[in-house]
Amino acid sequence: MPSNPFGNATGNFTFIVWKGDSTEADSTWGGYRVRRTVFGISSQPFEVLGQWKARDIQGPLCWQEVQPCFPATFRFTGSGIFFHGFRQNQLPDGSYIIDYPPGAPQDTCSNCWVFADGASLAGFRHQYAVTAIDTLVQVNSGFYETPIDSSEIVSILPGSAPPDDLERIAVVPNPYRVRAEWDPTPGQHEIHFIRVPHESTIRIFTASGELMRTLKSNQYSSPGGLTGDVAWDLRNERGRGAVSGIYLYQVETADGRTRKGKFVIIK
Numbered sequence: 719m720p721s722n723p724f725g726n727a728t729g730n731f732t733f734i735v736w737k738g739d740s741t742e743a744d745s746t747w748g749g750y751r752v753r754r755t756v757f758g759i760s761s762q763p764f765e766v767l768g769q770w771k772a773r774d775i776q777g778p779l780c781w782q783e784v785q786p787c788f789p790a791t792f793r794f795t796g797s798g799i800f801f802h803g804f805r806q807n808q809l810p811d812g813s814y815i816i817d818y819p820p821g822a823p824q825d826t827c828s829n830c831w832v833f834a835d836g837a838s839l840a841g842f843r844h845q846y847a848v849t850a851i852d853t854l855v856q857v858n859s860g861f862y863e864t865p866i867d868s869s870e871i872v873s874i875l876p877g878s879a880p881p882d883d884l885e886r887i888a889v890v891p892n893p894y895r896v897r898a899e900w901d902p903t904p905g906q907h908e909i910h911f912i913r914v915p916h917e918s919t920i921r922i923f924t925a926s927g928e929l930m931r932t933l934k935s936n937q938y939s940s941p942g943g944l945t946g947d948v949a950w951d952l953r954n955e956r957g958r959g960a961v962s963g964i965y966l967y968q969v970e971t972a973d974g975r976t977r978k979g980k981f982v983i984i985k
Contacts, residue, residue, distance in 0.1 A: 732838040732876055734846050735804075735818040736831050741850045748772050748853030751863060752798060752833045757843040758891055764847055764866060768798020768833055771853050778803040779832050801832040840878035840947060841890035841910035847871050878912040880937045880946035884977035886913040887969055893982035894952075907959075909981070911935075911948040915971050920948055923966040930954040930965070952983065961985065 734752060741747055749771040753764035779801035805826040807815050814823040818830065831848075838844060847866045855862040894909050911920055916937040922930045931954055937944045952960045962985040969977040 732835040733816055734833040735816060736848050746852045747850055749851045751849045751851055753847045755845045756839055770800040778805060780806055799834040803828045803830055804832055838876040840876050840912045843875050845871055845873050877940050877945035877947040880916050881913050884975060887977050888912050889981040893984050896985045907952045908949050913946045914948050914969060917972040919970045921968045925964045
Protein backbone atom coordinates (compact mmCIF):
# COMPACT_ATOMS: atom_id res chain seq x y z
CA MET A 719 0.00 0.00 0.00
CA PRO A 720 1.58 3.36 -1.00
CA SER A 721 2.85 5.51 1.89
CA ASN A 722 1.81 2.92 4.45
CA PRO A 723 1.36 4.79 7.76
CA PHE A 724 1.38 1.66 9.94
CA GLY A 725 4.40 0.19 11.66
CA ASN A 726 4.60 -3.60 11.46
CA ALA A 727 7.24 -6.03 12.69
CA THR A 728 6.34 -8.90 10.37
CA GLY A 729 6.19 -6.90 7.14
CA ASN A 730 2.87 -8.57 6.30
CA PHE A 731 -0.64 -7.18 6.12
CA THR A 732 -3.86 -9.10 5.60
CA PHE A 733 -7.03 -7.18 4.75
CA ILE A 734 -10.42 -8.66 5.68
CA VAL A 735 -13.29 -7.05 3.74
CA TRP A 736 -17.04 -7.51 4.21
CA LYS A 737 -20.45 -5.85 3.89
CA GLY A 738 -22.91 -5.84 6.76
CA ASP A 739 -25.91 -3.99 5.32
CA SER A 740 -28.53 -6.41 6.70
CA THR A 741 -26.72 -6.76 10.04
CA GLU A 742 -26.45 -3.01 10.53
CA ALA A 743 -30.16 -2.56 9.77
CA ASP A 744 -30.96 -4.44 12.98
CA SER A 745 -31.67 -2.03 15.85
CA THR A 746 -29.60 -4.16 18.25
CA TRP A 747 -26.42 -4.01 16.15
CA GLY A 748 -23.58 -2.35 18.03
CA GLY A 749 -20.37 -3.21 16.18
CA TYR A 750 -18.08 -5.97 14.94
CA ARG A 751 -15.44 -8.36 16.14
CA VAL A 752 -12.76 -9.94 13.96
CA ARG A 753 -11.51 -13.29 15.21
CA ARG A 754 -8.44 -15.17 13.99
CA THR A 755 -6.76 -18.56 14.27
CA VAL A 756 -3.09 -18.94 13.34
CA PHE A 757 -2.53 -22.68 13.08
CA GLY A 758 0.43 -23.78 15.16
CA ILE A 759 0.52 -20.44 17.00
CA SER A 760 -2.89 -19.52 18.48
CA SER A 761 -3.53 -20.91 21.96
CA GLN A 762 -7.22 -21.39 21.12
CA PRO A 763 -9.37 -21.17 17.97
CA PHE A 764 -10.66 -17.80 16.80
CA GLU A 765 -9.14 -15.47 19.37
CA VAL A 766 -10.41 -11.89 19.27
CA LEU A 767 -8.12 -9.89 17.01
CA GLY A 768 -10.04 -6.62 16.86
CA GLN A 769 -13.27 -5.02 18.02
CA TRP A 770 -15.15 -1.99 16.75
CA LYS A 771 -18.12 -0.40 18.54
CA ALA A 772 -20.69 1.68 16.68
CA ARG A 773 -19.76 4.78 18.65
CA ASP A 774 -16.09 4.54 17.66
CA ILE A 775 -14.85 7.11 15.14
CA GLN A 776 -13.72 5.65 11.86
CA GLY A 777 -12.70 6.79 8.38
CA PRO A 778 -12.11 5.28 4.91
CA LEU A 779 -9.02 3.43 3.79
CA CYS A 780 -7.24 5.22 0.92
CA TRP A 781 -5.10 2.99 -1.25
CA GLN A 782 -3.54 5.72 -3.37
CA GLU A 783 -2.85 9.41 -2.90
CA VAL A 784 -5.14 10.75 -5.62
CA GLN A 785 -7.33 12.06 -2.80
CA PRO A 786 -5.10 11.76 0.29
CA CYS A 787 -6.36 10.63 3.66
CA PHE A 788 -4.29 9.96 6.74
CA PRO A 789 -5.35 6.89 8.77
CA ALA A 790 -2.75 7.69 11.43
CA THR A 791 -4.84 10.71 12.49
CA PHE A 792 -8.04 8.70 13.12
CA ARG A 793 -9.11 8.01 16.72
CA PHE A 794 -9.53 4.31 17.42
CA THR A 795 -11.26 3.41 20.67
CA GLY A 796 -11.65 -0.24 19.73
CA SER A 797 -8.81 -2.73 19.33
CA GLY A 798 -7.35 -3.39 15.90
CA ILE A 799 -7.52 -1.21 12.80
CA PHE A 800 -10.95 -0.91 11.19
CA PHE A 801 -11.97 1.21 8.19
CA HIS A 802 -15.45 1.92 6.92
CA GLY A 803 -15.17 2.08 3.14
CA PHE A 804 -12.23 2.25 0.75
CA ARG A 805 -11.32 4.09 -2.44
CA GLN A 806 -8.61 4.23 -5.14
CA ASN A 807 -8.54 0.43 -5.21
CA GLN A 808 -7.56 0.20 -8.90
CA LEU A 809 -3.91 0.49 -9.90
CA PRO A 810 -2.69 2.31 -13.05
CA ASP A 811 -2.14 -1.02 -14.82
CA GLY A 812 -5.84 -1.89 -14.42
CA SER A 813 -5.38 -4.45 -11.64
CA TYR A 814 -6.91 -4.13 -8.18
CA ILE A 815 -5.27 -4.10 -4.77
CA ILE A 816 -8.10 -6.11 -3.20
CA ASP A 817 -10.42 -8.42 -5.12
CA TYR A 818 -13.73 -7.27 -3.60
CA PRO A 819 -16.40 -8.20 -4.39
CA PRO A 820 -14.59 -11.44 -5.34
CA GLY A 821 -14.30 -11.77 -9.11
CA ALA A 822 -15.80 -8.34 -9.77
CA PRO A 823 -13.69 -5.85 -7.80
CA GLN A 824 -14.68 -2.20 -7.59
CA ASP A 825 -12.59 0.91 -7.17
CA THR A 826 -14.71 2.46 -4.42
CA CYS A 827 -16.97 0.88 -1.80
CA SER A 828 -18.57 3.27 0.68
CA ASN A 829 -20.44 0.60 2.68
CA CYS A 830 -17.65 -1.99 2.89
CA TRP A 831 -15.75 -2.69 6.07
CA VAL A 832 -12.00 -3.31 6.05
CA PHE A 833 -9.95 -4.73 8.91
CA ALA A 834 -6.16 -4.46 8.53
CA ASP A 835 -4.33 -7.28 10.30
CA GLY A 836 -0.80 -5.98 10.74
CA ALA A 837 0.42 -9.09 12.56
CA SER A 838 -0.23 -11.93 10.11
CA LEU A 839 2.60 -14.45 9.82
CA ALA A 840 4.03 -15.57 6.50
CA GLY A 841 3.97 -19.32 5.97
CA PHE A 842 1.35 -20.08 8.65
CA ARG A 843 -2.25 -20.91 7.77
CA HIS A 844 -4.78 -18.36 9.07
CA GLN A 845 -8.55 -18.44 9.47
CA TYR A 846 -10.66 -15.30 10.00
CA ALA A 847 -14.27 -14.80 11.07
CA VAL A 848 -16.33 -11.63 11.59
CA THR A 849 -19.13 -11.50 14.16
CA ALA A 850 -21.61 -8.79 15.18
CA ILE A 851 -21.93 -7.50 18.75
CA ASP A 852 -24.70 -5.84 20.75
CA THR A 853 -23.06 -3.26 23.04
CA LEU A 854 -26.27 -2.75 25.04
CA VAL A 855 -26.61 -6.36 26.24
CA GLN A 856 -23.98 -7.59 28.70
CA VAL A 857 -23.18 -11.33 28.82
CA ASN A 858 -20.61 -12.62 31.31
CA SER A 859 -19.05 -9.15 31.68
CA GLY A 860 -18.88 -8.77 27.89
CA PHE A 861 -21.07 -7.86 24.93
CA TYR A 862 -23.57 -10.22 23.33
CA GLU A 863 -21.96 -11.67 20.19
CA THR A 864 -23.41 -13.60 17.27
CA PRO A 865 -22.08 -17.14 16.70
CA ILE A 866 -19.35 -17.72 14.12
CA ASP A 867 -20.90 -18.72 10.79
CA SER A 868 -18.87 -21.64 9.43
CA SER A 869 -19.84 -20.70 5.85
CA GLU A 870 -18.25 -17.26 6.34
CA ILE A 871 -14.85 -18.42 7.64
CA VAL A 872 -11.99 -17.27 5.40
CA SER A 873 -8.77 -19.31 5.17
CA ILE A 874 -5.56 -17.84 3.79
CA LEU A 875 -1.82 -18.49 3.80
CA PRO A 876 -0.09 -15.09 4.01
CA GLY A 877 3.02 -14.72 1.91
CA SER A 878 6.16 -12.66 2.31
CA ALA A 879 7.48 -10.03 -0.06
CA PRO A 880 10.62 -10.91 -2.08
CA PRO A 881 13.32 -8.70 -0.47
CA ASP A 882 16.88 -7.87 -1.45
CA ASP A 883 18.20 -8.43 2.10
CA LEU A 884 19.20 -12.10 2.32
CA GLU A 885 19.46 -11.88 6.11
CA ARG A 886 15.65 -11.88 6.27
CA ILE A 887 15.31 -15.33 4.64
CA ALA A 888 13.82 -17.85 7.08
CA VAL A 889 12.16 -21.27 7.28
CA VAL A 890 8.71 -21.60 8.91
CA PRO A 891 7.79 -23.40 10.97
CA ASN A 892 11.16 -24.24 12.47
CA PRO A 893 11.27 -26.77 14.02
CA TYR A 894 8.67 -28.55 11.92
CA ARG A 895 6.68 -31.26 13.68
CA VAL A 896 5.13 -33.79 11.31
CA ARG A 897 1.33 -34.08 11.63
CA ALA A 898 1.22 -30.60 13.15
CA GLU A 899 -1.92 -28.52 12.79
CA TRP A 900 -0.33 -26.08 10.36
CA ASP A 901 -0.23 -28.71 7.58
CA PRO A 902 -2.50 -27.73 4.64
CA THR A 903 -4.51 -30.98 4.72
CA PRO A 904 -4.19 -34.33 6.55
CA GLY A 905 -1.30 -36.28 5.08
CA GLN A 906 0.12 -33.26 3.26
CA HIS A 907 3.26 -31.87 4.89
CA GLU A 908 4.82 -28.55 3.98
CA ILE A 909 7.33 -26.00 5.17
CA HIS A 910 7.97 -22.59 3.66
CA PHE A 911 11.08 -20.64 2.82
CA ILE A 912 10.05 -17.00 3.19
CA ARG A 913 11.42 -13.66 1.96
CA VAL A 914 13.32 -15.32 -0.89
CA PRO A 915 14.39 -13.05 -3.81
CA HIS A 916 12.94 -13.69 -7.26
CA GLU A 917 14.54 -16.45 -9.37
CA SER A 918 16.70 -17.71 -6.51
CA THR A 919 17.75 -21.36 -6.31
CA ILE A 920 17.13 -23.17 -3.01
CA ARG A 921 19.14 -26.32 -2.31
CA ILE A 922 18.19 -28.56 0.60
CA PHE A 923 20.79 -30.92 2.11
CA THR A 924 20.87 -33.55 4.83
CA ALA A 925 23.18 -32.93 7.80
CA SER A 926 25.80 -35.14 6.06
CA GLY A 927 25.75 -32.91 2.98
CA GLU A 928 23.62 -35.04 0.63
CA LEU A 929 21.55 -32.94 -1.77
CA MET A 930 17.87 -33.76 -1.27
CA ARG A 931 15.96 -31.25 -3.35
CA THR A 932 16.43 -28.16 -5.52
CA LEU A 933 13.68 -25.53 -5.68
CA LYS A 934 13.29 -22.32 -7.68
CA SER A 935 11.58 -19.15 -6.46
CA ASN A 936 9.08 -17.28 -8.60
CA GLN A 937 7.66 -14.03 -7.24
CA TYR A 938 4.70 -14.30 -9.67
CA SER A 939 3.54 -17.71 -8.39
CA SER A 940 0.91 -16.31 -6.01
CA PRO A 941 -2.45 -14.96 -7.27
CA GLY A 942 -2.42 -12.53 -4.32
CA GLY A 943 0.53 -10.52 -5.63
CA LEU A 944 4.32 -10.70 -5.56
CA THR A 945 5.59 -13.30 -3.13
CA GLY A 946 8.88 -14.38 -1.62
CA ASP A 947 7.51 -17.73 -0.41
CA VAL A 948 8.67 -21.12 -1.67
CA ALA A 949 6.95 -24.29 -0.37
CA TRP A 950 8.68 -27.65 0.11
CA ASP A 951 6.61 -30.82 0.51
CA LEU A 952 9.32 -32.57 2.59
CA ARG A 953 10.18 -34.99 -0.22
CA ASN A 954 13.43 -35.57 -2.05
CA GLU A 955 13.91 -35.64 -5.82
CA ARG A 956 12.71 -39.27 -5.92
CA GLY A 957 9.54 -38.55 -3.93
CA ARG A 958 10.69 -40.07 -0.65
CA GLY A 959 9.71 -38.31 2.55
CA ALA A 960 12.24 -36.63 4.82
CA VAL A 961 13.07 -38.26 8.17
CA SER A 962 13.61 -36.57 11.52
CA GLY A 963 16.81 -34.60 11.80
CA ILE A 964 18.70 -31.41 11.06
CA TYR A 965 18.69 -30.14 7.48
CA LEU A 966 20.76 -27.49 5.76
CA TYR A 967 19.75 -25.11 3.01
CA GLN A 968 21.46 -22.73 0.65
CA VAL A 969 19.73 -19.90 -1.19
CA GLU A 970 21.58 -18.59 -4.25
CA THR A 971 20.23 -15.48 -5.94
CA ALA A 972 20.25 -14.84 -9.68
CA ASP A 973 23.23 -12.51 -9.24
CA GLY A 974 25.29 -15.09 -7.30
CA ARG A 975 24.75 -14.03 -3.67
CA THR A 976 24.22 -16.86 -1.18
CA ARG A 977 22.56 -17.39 2.19
CA LYS A 978 22.92 -20.56 4.29
CA GLY A 979 20.87 -21.82 7.21
CA LYS A 980 19.42 -24.88 8.90
CA PHE A 981 16.11 -26.21 10.13
CA VAL A 982 14.81 -29.18 12.07
CA ILE A 983 12.18 -31.82 11.25
CA ILE A 984 10.69 -33.76 14.19
CA LYS A 985 8.49 -36.82 13.74
